[in-house]
Structures are given as structure tokens and as C-alpha cells.
Amino acid sequence: MSTSEPTVRASTAYYVQSAIAFAVAFTSTLAGIAYLPISPWPRAFLAVCTLFLVTSCFGLAKVVRDTHESQQVRNRIDEARIEQIYAEHNPLKSAV
Structure with missing residues (x-):
């Protein structure tokens, strides 16, 4: 009773x-920072913060x-262990 999980791919x-x-x-954020009407220091700070965010x-x-x-x-490992326990402790095994 082993079922494999489907592979999810984009x-x-x-x-x-x-x-x-x-x-x-990213480009629009950098362009917005470049065209802000502020001095270079706050502009550089915003650019560094944007890079850190990315x-x-x-x-x-x-x-x-x-x-x-x-x-x-x-x-998967847990499921394999449970299946192994089920196989080892089958109650019908001794009756047959």
C-alpha cells in the first residue's frame, strides 16, 4: 500500500x-527611488533597504x-515505518 506523493512542479x-x-x-521600485525629490543620502538609504529586502x-x-x-x-519515512510495523504485526498471519 505504498503511494507516492505527486511531484508538484511549476x-x-x-x-x-x-x-x-x-x-x-524591482525596476519600478528602483526607478521610483531614483526620481524621488530628496537628497542623495535618503535616496541611497532607500536603495540599500530595497536591496536588503530583496x-x-x-x-x-x-x-x-x-x-x-x-x-x-x-x-515518507514515518509512513514506511508504519507500513513495516503493520507487516510485522499482522493479526491474520498466525491464523492462516
């Missing part, structure tokens, strides 16, 4: 749409992905 169109959306959002978002996405993958492997 389609190429979804990947391209996500990449384009990220590029548009890198921390990538880091967070990686941590969430790794946590999800580790839980999937753990679930």
Missing part, C-alpha cells in the same frame, strides 16, 4: 510570469522551501 509559463513580475516590481525575501523563500522538503521526507 510550469514554464508560471516561472516566466514570476520572473517578469519580479523584474517589473535578498532577505530570497533567503526566506529558501528556508520555507527547505522546511517543506524536510517535512516531506520525514513523512
Whole structure:
């Protein structure tokens, strides 16, 4: 009774749409910062904050992905152990 979990993969169109959306959002944010009517120091501060926000978002996405993958492997191991326990302690085994 082993069933494998379906592999979830993003389609190429979804990947391209996500990449384009990220590029548009990042470019428009940087353009907005560049054209703000403020002195260079606050503009540089906002640019550095934006870059830090982007890198921390990538880091967070990686941590969430790794946590999800580790839980999937753990679930598979737990299911295999339960199936092994069922196979070893079959109540009908001694009756037959």
C-alpha cells in the first residue's frame, strides 16, 4: 500500500510570469527611488533597504522551501515505518 506523493512542479509559463513580475516590481521600485525629490543620502538609504529586502525575501523563500522538503521526507519515512510495523504485526498471519 505504498503511494507516492505527486511531484508538484511549476510550469514554464508560471516561472516566466514570476520572473517578469519580479523584474517589473524591482525596476519600478528602483526607478521610483531614483526620481524621488530628496537628497542623495535618503535616496541611497532607500536603495540599500530595497536591496536588503530583496535578498532577505530570497533567503526566506529558501528556508520555507527547505522546511517543506524536510517535512516531506520525514513523512515518507514515518509512513514506511508504519507500513513495516503493520507487516510485522499482522493479526491474520498466525491464523492462516
